Amino acid sequence: MRFLINIFCAASVLFGTLNAVHAARNSVVVGMQLEPPNLDPTGGAAAAIDEVVYSNIFEGLTRFQADGSVSSGLAKSWSISGDGLVYTFELNDGVKFHDGSIFDASDVKFSLDRARAENSTNAQKGLFKGIEAVSVINPLVVEIKLSNPNGSFLRNLAWGDAIILDQETAGKAATAPVGTGPFKFSQWVKGDRVDLVRNEDYWGNSVALEKASFKFISDPTAAFAALMAGDVDAFPVYPAPETLAQFDADPNFNVIVGSTEGETILSTNNQAENLKDVRVRKAIAHAINRQEIVDGAMFGFGTPIGTHFAPHHPDYVDLTGQSNYDPDRSMALLAEAGHAGGLTLSLKLPPPSYARRGGEIIASQLRAVGIETKMENLEWSQWLEQVFKGKDYDLTIVSHTEPMDIGIYGNPKYYFQYDSQEFRDLMTQLNLETDANKRSSILKNAQKLISKDYVNGYLFQLAKTGVANAKLVGLWKNSPTQANDLTGVSWKE
Amino acid sequence: MKIPLAFIIGCILSFLFFVMTIVSLFWIPHEVEKLNILERLKGPSYQYFLGTDHFGRDIFSMLMVGGQTSITVALIAVSVGMIFGIPLGLLAAASRQSIWDDLIMRSNDLIFAFPSLVIAILITAVFGPSAINAIIAIGIFNVPVFARVTRGAALSIWTLDFILSARIAGKGSLRISVEHILPNILSLLIVQGSIQFSLGILAEAGLSYVGLGVQPPTPSWGRMLADSQTMISFAPNLALFPGITIILAVLGLNLLGDGARDLLDPRLQDKIR
Numbered sequence: 001m002r003f004l005i006n007i008f009c010a011a012s013v014l015f016g017t018l019n020a021v022h023a024a025r026n027s028v029v030v031g032m033q034l035e036p037p038n039l040d041p042t043g044g045a046a047a048a049i050d051e052v053v054y055s056n057i058f059e060g061l062t063r064f065q066a067d068g069s070v071s072s073g074l075a076k077s078w079s080i081s082g083d084g085l086v087y088t089f090e091l092n093d094g095v096k097f098h099d100g101s102i103f104d105a106s107d108v109k110f111s112l113d114r115a116r117a118e119n120s121t122n123a124q125k126g127l128f129k130g131i132e133a134v135s136v137i138n139p140l141v142v143e144i145k146l147s148n149p150n151g152s153f154l155r156n157l158a159w160g161d162a163i164i165l166d167q168e169t170a171g172k173a174a175t176a177p178v179g180t181g182p183f184k185f186s187q188w189v190k191g192d193r194v195d196l197v198r199n200e201d202y203w204g205n206s207v208a209l210e211k212a213s214f215k216f217i218s219d220p221t222a223a224f225a226a227l228m229a230g231d232v233d234a235f236p237v238y239p240a241p242e243t244l245a246q247f248d249a250d251p252n253f254n255v256i257v258g259s260t261e262g263e264t265i266l267s268t269n270n271q272a273e274n275l276k277d278v279r280v281r282k283a284i285a286h287a288i289n290r291q292e293i294v295d296g297a298m299f300g301f302g303t304p305i306g307t308h309f310a311p312h313h314p315d316y317v318d319l320t321g322q323s324n325y326d327p328d329r330s331m332a333l334l335a336e337a338g339h340a341g342g343l344t345l346s347l348k349l350p351p352p353s354y355a356r357r358g359g360e361i362i363a364s365q366l367r368a369v370g371i372e373t374k375m376e377n378l379e380w381s382q383w384l385e386q387v388f389k390g391k392d393y394d395l396t397i398v399s400h401t402e403p404m405d406i407g408i409y410g411n412p413k414y415y416f417q418y419d420s421q422e423f424r425d426l427m428t429q430l431n432l433e434t435d436a437n438k439r440s441s442i443l444k445n446a447q448k449l450i451s452k453d454y455v456n457g458y459l460f461q462l463a464k465t466g467v468a469n470a471k472l473v474g475l476w477k478n479s480p481t482q483a484n485d486l487t488g489v490s491w492k493e
Numbered sequence: 494m495k496i497p498l499a500f501i502i503g504c505i506l507s508f509l510f511f512v513m514t515i516v517s518l519f520w521i522p523h524e525v526e527k528l529n530i531l532e533r534l535k536g537p538s539y540q541y542f543l544g545t546d547h548f549g550r551d552i553f554s555m556l557m558v559g560g561q562t563s564i565t566v567a568l569i570a571v572s573v574g575m576i577f578g579i580p581l582g583l584l585a586a587a588s589r590q591s592i593w594d595d596l597i598m599r600s601n602d603l604i605f606a607f608p609s610l611v612i613a614i615l616i617t618a619v620f621g622p623s624a625i626n627a628i629i630a631i632g633i634f635n636v637p638v639f640a641r642v643t644r645g646a647a648l649s650i651w652t653l654d655f656i657l658s659a660r661i662a663g664k665g666s667l668r669i670s671v672e673h674i675l676p677n678i679l680s681l682l683i684v685q686g687s688i689q690f691s692l693g694i695l696a697e698a699g700l701s702y703v704g705l706g707v708q709p710p711t712p713s714w715g716r717m718l719a720d721s722q723t724m725i726s727f728a729p730n731l732a733l734f735p736g737i738t739i740i741l742a743v744l745g746l747n748l749l750g751d752g753a754r755d756l757l758d759p760r761l762q763d764k765i766r
Contacts, residue, residue, distance in 0.1 A: 220723045240723040242547065296530040296548055360548060360709050364528040375709055376621065 025491040027211035028472065030484055031223055031232035033239045033352075034380075035191065035216035038174035041160040042115055045123035047401055047482040050160035051237075052194050052214050054483035057098075058163035058179035061089055061108065061142075062154050066488075068403075068480030070158045074103065074180060075142075084149030084434050091140045095203040097166045098184045104139040111164045112144070126407065127156040130431070151434040152404070160481065182207045182487050192216065196486075208474075208490035220353060227253070227467055234468035234475060236484055239353060241299040247467045256466040258478035259312045262399035263305060264354055266362060266457030267387075271417040272394050274343060281454035283333035284395075285323035287369040288362060294460050297357035302460035307447040308406050311461050312478075315443045319451040323458065330369040339370070345394035347373040350383040354462065355397040362397070362457075388415045399462045403481055406443070409450050418455045500752025506745025514560035523551035525558050526710050534728050544730045546721065552730065555712040556738050562624070562713045563742070566706070567693030569628045571686055574635020579682065581636070582643025583674060586651060587666040598644065601637035609634040609696060610703075617705040627706040631696045635689055642685050646678040680757035684750050691746030698739050714739050 036048035041058060055063055055073075063073035072078075075089040095103035114120060116128035130153070132145045146153065156162060169178035177185050182204065183196035193215040198207060215232050217223045220240035226232045227247070236256070238244070247253040266288065268275055275281055290304035303311050306319030334340065345366075349359040356377060363373040373395065378386065387393045400408070410427040412419040423446065430442045451458070464479045474488035522542065529549035537544045543552040585597040604612075613630035620626050650656060651674065659669050700706035701715030709716065714735045721731030 224723055224726075242724050243726065246727055292528075292530045296528065296533065357547070361528055361530070363710055364526065364548075367526065377704055377708065 025471075026209055027213070028209055028234065028486065028489060028491075029193075029213045029215050029232045030486070031215050031217050031226060031235035031238075032484075033216070033218055033223065033237065035218075036194075039177045039185070039188070039194070040173035041163055042111070042165065042170075043121045043123075043174060050482040051484050053177060053179070053181075054160045054163075054481065055181060055485045055487060056183045056196060056212070057177050057181045057185055058160070058165070059181050060157055060159070060163045061091075062158040064158045064481045064483070066476045066478065066480070066485070068478065070155050073158070074108075074164055078154070084151075085146050087144045087146070087153065088137070089142045089144070091142065092203055093140060095180050096201055097169070097180055098178045098199060099166070099169060101166055101168065103164070103166070103180050105136040105142045106139070107164055107166055108142045109134045109136050110167045110170070112162070114165070114170065115162065122161055124159060124161040124402075127159055127162060148432050149434045150431060151436070151439055155404075158481070160483070183209075183212060186211075205487075207487050209486060212486050212489075214484070218351075230469075233472055234466065236464070236466040236468070236475060237479075238465050238467045241301055241353070241465055244299065244301070244465055244467070252470055254468050254470045254472075256464070256468060256475060256477055257301060258464040258466075258476070259303075259310065260399075260401060260462045260464045260479040261310055261403040261405075261481070262401040262462030262479075263308050263310065263405075264302070264358070264397065264399040264459045264462050265308065266459055267396045267398055267416050268456050269391060269394055269415075269417060270419070270455060271391070272345075274339070274345065275394060277337050278454055279333045279337040280339065280343070281457075282323075283330040283337070283369065284366065284371065285454050285457050286326045286330040286333065287366050287371065288323070288457050288459070289325040289365055290320065290459055292365070293358050293361050296361045297354050298460070298463065298465075301463035301465050303463070304460050305458050307451040307458055308400070308409065308456070309443075309447050310403075313404075315440045315447075317444050317447050319447065320458075322451050323454065327365075327369050334370060342370045342372060344372040344374060347375045347395045347397075348383065348387050348393045349375065349377050349397060350380055350387075351377075352399070354399060358397050358459065362395075391415055391417060395457075397459070401462070401479075401482055406446055406450070409446070409455065416456055418450070418453070420449070420453065423449055497752055497755060499748045500756070503745050503748025503750070503752050506741055507749045510560065510742045510745060511564075513557050514564055517554075517557035517561060521551075521554040521557050523554045525550050525554050525712055534724075534731075537730060543734045544728075546717070546731055547724060547728075552717075552734055555717060556714065556735060559712040559714045559717065559735070559738075560742075562701075562707050562711060563694045563697055566624060566628050566631065566697040567690050570631035570635055570693045570696075571689045573628070573632030574639045574689060575682070575686060578636040578639025579643050579675075582640040583647055583670045585640065585644045586647035586674070587670050589648060589651070597640065601640050604633065604637045610699065613696075613700050613705055614703075617700075622705045622708060624707045624711070627697060627700045630700070631693050634696075635693070638689060639682070639685065642681065643678065646681050647674045650674050650677050681754075684754040684757060687746055687750035687753060691743045691750065694746070695739070695743050 032051055034048040036052055037046050038044055039049060039053055041049045041053055059073045061073055061075040062070050065071050074092055076092045078087055078089045080087055097103055112134045115122045116131055130146045130148055130150045132147045135143050137143050165173055166178060182199050182202045184199045186195040186197045188194045193213045196212045198210045217226055223235055224240050224243050227235055244255050248255045268281055294302040304320050305311060306322055309316050347359055349355045359375055363375055366373055387396050407427055408414050409418050410424045426442055426446045433439050468475055471491050473492050474490055476485055532545050532549035533547050535541050535545040541551050545551055581597050585594045588594050612633060616630045617626050656669060656673060659673055697706055698715035701713040702719045706715060707713040717735040718732055725732045
């Protein structure tokens, strides 16, 4: 009997597959380099979490659009009181969670209170810091009171860390996420992929795709092969820039080059013995030839930056001139700092190719001015342990992909240990300021300050280099936040 | 006496390999620690004999310097294997069928049962990747190889009459091992050493390929292969030449070792003559 059932199952599976081949394509396989550690964006900092769930499974009150603007999400509309302290959100009606329970104002209150609670594990608690109280006016209206006016509050709510969960299922979000989005979580085959299926009861516009899978391929060579073989339809953040020219020449593929929020920097341990001296940090900055790094490590994809700010942002100040490539000056500075005889620094590199290749180039450039580096290639877990948490490093290369994250310089315990009261004062001013012009000038001053203090070596803005099947349309070009929003993705015939 | 062709080929290849490496100590066509991004991914030309890699380094120069890495790692690893393995093998043979013999040989079996790459990953995971740890990892795996070969060869010598007369003359086990056994099995050990040396080169390339061996910027053949694999579709010379170099070096040393065994092994000598 069991045998018969097995045959029946096998036959139905086979039949199902054949059917799928004949029908129009309505599923997509998206490649990602890193597998998320869990699927709860409110409980982890990993970019890979948001890249799977953001606006696919989970939604917040507001959301980022592909161009980086903030638009309405679960909140239909909102009004802001004259003093900028009270936000009243009107919620969309008829929104249901994937398990059938109704979404209402109490879920918003629960989610925001959970995120800003004392014992919250939210990775971006700073986003919710200014919230004084969240109160339910009626099931479709929520009022949020802030302690100070906050010009970026609507933006903060659009982050993946501010998505709305249901009280009953919030605890399981790490492995079985239940959201309100256009896709439902189907299964997670650990080490391989996460499968999503279309949410037929979605409150908003229905999406074209019936199924979506995120497949995790860490090795660049394997990623190349998977695209070539058609095992994945798109690789939005493709890890092997050297092969992009080849995909570009192939009519079956589209190469999508956009901008990301990733400032790639030579992070410097500002409290390390030799690097406390600003002259040494300045010497390092002048020893770096950015264009060579962009060409050599990224095959030309990337924009040189001179501070920790995205060049496509309207408030960006081009400060690359402050740390121009000038090896003679660099050597003079080193001599002045008492390192004429040479200096040895550790350079710990995480796995991405921008870091590994960039590291070799920087090591060579530093060697030219008399700084020897002890290079060490680390896995992400080792990097987090030794560099990010342990602060046991001199130099490292990493891309900071969060949007508008200059605020991290205000935290002296952050891994580059930059301790500046002046900068912290700027950030306090910024958070209190709601006037757009004044905010802009504060942001510019902040950029200039960290550039002047040579906190880190500022290398380049990471380009979003993706590859996709030429028939697949609707993928995000830029990466205003860490996301693979599939709501607008479809196959053209 | 006829010298086999394979041995001659092995000699030539090994000779070229060593000469190339020794020359690289004094002279290389282009500097390998200085990157030249403008010249990256050039094909073979008069200026760059085998082309340049993605950082604009001359591949031929890198192969020459990579040879130093290979030889250093393999040579020290084999020496480690010999220094620990041969005395252990002699001790086991001298105290055959005692508890020492069993203890040594069974712990050898234990190491043997571990795949060498797993040992290497274990060591580098704990102490971090570096040339020294690669040497230790490859060296550890060489110890049981030499211990076994030594014990096997020594046992057959122990049964011979002249050992018995040495015994009657009052020599102890230690003296007999050092004065009579070791000289008689030395040729065998040298042959084994040359084979282990070629395996050591292969192991170093393998470890560097997975990122556990020599760290950049020191050139290594294995890492050259790993770095170039995503570029194989448009710059095949990047992967091809390190690959060929590894094959030729390992093949040459193996043929050399095999040929030398045929020439030196007293049991095989009659057949050759």
